[in-house]
Amino acid sequence: MKTTKNVTALLFIASAATGTAHAALLDRGNGLLYDDVLNLTWLQDANYAKTSGYDADGLMSWGGATAWAANLSYGGYSDWRLASNTAVNGSTFDYNYNVNGTTDVGYNITSPNSELAYMYHVNLGLDSYYDTSGAPQPTFGIFGNGALQVAKIT
Secondary structure (H helix, E strand, O other): OOOOOEEEEOOOOOOOOOOOOOOOOOEEEEEEEEEEEOOOOOOOOOOOOHHOOOOOOOOOOHHHHHHHHHHHOOOEEEEEEEEOOOOOOOOOOOOEEOOOOOEEEEEOOOOOOOOOHHHHHHOOEEEEEOOOOOEEEOOOOOOOOOOOOOOOOO
């Protein structure tokens, strides 16, 4: 069933359905995940531009990525776009830095107005570098252990 909103190209790994009782990622199959709060479908493959052979390393300018998403046809959908970001409070952007997620610059943003931040913090349940009081969290990041990348096994 096609949603009324544009579906969204995920720029970020989303491989499991986690989160609160109020938010869930539902596996649509074929590499598609549906966010029931944002009413969006994400690509499960965070770097599908590379995987599909469209781009050698998947690193593109904003304009290039926008054009790629606009021309993408995948899973029966052709109305893909990049994730959007509007003001956390819904009206005007607040550029004051804060770690408690109440401004548009900082950490712990859980507002659905920032689609990627919402995916990161709510759906995936991941931690920011700082907690809401400003203390570093050893569990930050997509690996949950403060690591910035996976160690290569040689």
